[in-house]
Amino acid sequence: MSIYQTLKKEIEKLDLKPEKEEIGQVLEVGDGVARLSGLPYVKNFEVIEFERTKTEGVALNLEEDSVGAIILGDFSRIKESDIAKRTGRILSCPVGEELIGRVVDPLGRPLDGKGQINAEKNYPLERIGPSVMEREPVNSPIHTGIKLIDALIPIGRGQRELLLGDRITDKSPAALTCILNQKKEPKRPICVYVAVGKKEAEIARTVELLRKAGAMDYTIVVAAPASSPVSFWYLAPYAGCAQGEYFMHKGRDALVVYDDLTQHGYAWRQIALVLRRPPGREAYPGDIFYLHSRLLERAAKLSKEKGGGSLTALPIIETQQSDLASYIPTNVISICDGQIFFDAGLYLKGQRPEVNIGLSVSRVGSAAQTKAMKKVAGRLKLELAQFLELEQFLEFIEEVDPETRKRLERGRRVREILKQKMLSPLPFEKEVVAIYAAVEGFLDNVKLEDVGRFEEELFKTIDAEKGEIFEKIRESREFDQEVRSELDKIIHSLVKKYAPEGD
Incomplete structure (x- = not known):
């Protein structure tokens, strides 16, 4: 069989059909953005492919005579006159x-x-x-x-x-x-x-x-x-x-x-x-x-x-x-x-x-x-708001009456108990206990510099003696009278250790 006949036979086997393909051409490129001619039917946020580098881009600007696209990769490899094709895909992940x-x-x-x-x-x-x-x-x-x-x-x-x-x-x-x-x-x-x-x-x-x-x-x-x-x-x-x-x-x-x-x-x-x-x-x-x-x-x-x-x-x-x-x-x-x-x-x-x-x-x-946090946080907002207002006002006054002094000292302890290191999250039940101890005035007789140490010891004492307090708050999301009375006993006994001598 001659070469001519062989080629003829192979060509007859081919099933050639015309295919419509929408293409565009790069007009300019820079800073991760390309401007293209052509692609008249491209959709907003459609992925387009740059044929030579196989890099993808996303159509963003659909203008009358050009398309603006951001390039998803190294834009330095894309040159003017490169061919870009539609993919029909909207950008997804x-x-x-x-x-x-x-x-x-x-x-x-x-x-x-x-x-x-x-x-x-x-x-x-x-x-x-x-x-x-x-x-x-x-x-x-x-x-x-x-x-x-x-x-x-x-x-x-x-x-x-x-x-x-x-x-x-x-x-x-x-x-x-x-x-x-x-x-x-x-x-x-x-x-x-x-x-x-x-x-x-x-x-x-x-x-x-x-x-x-x-x-x-x-x-x-x-x-x-x-x-x-x-x-x-x-x-x-x-x-x-x-x-x-x-x-x-x-x-x-x-x-x-x-x-x-x-x-x-x-x-x-x-x-x-x-x-x-x-x-x-x-x-x-x-x-x-x-x-x-x-x-x-x-x-x-x-x-x-x-x-x-x-x-x-x-x-x-x-x-x-x-x-x-x-x-x-x-x-x-x-x-x-x-x-x-x-x-x-x-x-x-x-x-x-x-x-x-x-x-x-x-x-x-x-x-x-949660109901537990609502109970203790309601008082906290009021205590803190009054303290901050008072602190601002007292910048201009040297002497204050005993009642105002007491409110000021409590406010300082409330602020101190809210201090916390970042990247050291506290479980919700421990937050409730700490805030409760501050707003109920248990810390009034604890020195300001000892508040952080008192908080740590309080958590350790509850874990060791009455771990069910944390468990009840965590599971029920409530702060009932039974939990409150158990907690009061532990805090009272611990406060005695921290109270200044003579109190």
Whole structure:
């Protein structure tokens, strides 16, 4: 058989059909953003593929004669005139149980060297939050393990509580303390920690801290370190939210920490300016409010008909010189259901946690507290408010009457008992006991410098002599008369040891 006949036979076997393929061409590329011609029917947030490098991008700007896309990877490899194709896929990431205990990038790719993740489901990064009718009021607490926050600014499951303060303050450690505390909670939520624009060494330290405490057993870390493309900084919070939503839709509780949304705002500003979107205040684009509102609106407590799951959001914002009135902080404050303000002034005075109670609020309030905490915290708010007002007033007065002096001394002891080291969460039942001892005046005869030691010894004494006190509070979530009388006896006997001689 001749070569001609062989070729003819092979060609006849071919089943050639015309295929329609939508392609575009790179016009310019820089700073993680490419501008393309063509692709007239591409959708917003659709994944496109650059043919030569096999790098992916996401379409964001759909203009009349061009498409603006962010590049998911090394943009330096993409050149002018490169061909880009539509994939028909909306950007999504793998979600599910398989990701628990793993460190991933915003696309769900592993960063911890523990092998591939074979997730059964993918969730889109962008999704509209639950409607009003699909939600129900927030009514159960998510304990942070920080006495001051759980008593005065309680956070509920399904709430959005903003943590904000200057760079030096303990915003991130407070959020990590909350994650660590979930290990002891009876209805433990799945936690997602989103690190945006942080140093890789800092992220590694955080992961190691969580691992040593056993918190990685219920935590997913979504990392977009400082060395990653700006597109990953922008996508990381949405990816973390998608991870939490999966568990919410399964009827479970999830907690997402966004650390921090200031870097997220910077990333979007950079992308928007390169995409030539009109700049507004502080050079942010006009949709900077929508950037954060569409993310935080996805946090919710779902109704029983929808499974009753919840997604709690703890966004973190960095302020400049404690300025709460600047652009991004005011935006996020107005979106959230309350804020906890970490005051740099209190931090420098040595108060820990350095929470400014006057500028902090939880709009869910006591609805997100157990009966036991409500009983002791009601008095605490009043005692502390009166003390802070009195302390401010007494800056200008040297002599005070005995009654005022007594109230002042009690207030100082209440403030002292609320002091706590970060990353050392306290179980809910111990918080109740410590606050009860302070507001009922048991510490009035204990020296101020001995309050911390008294608290530690009180916990050890109860564990050794009447461990059932903690057990009853933990299980019943109430603080009944029987528990109260047992506790009074222990505190009275312990106070005698600490009372100054002659009292």
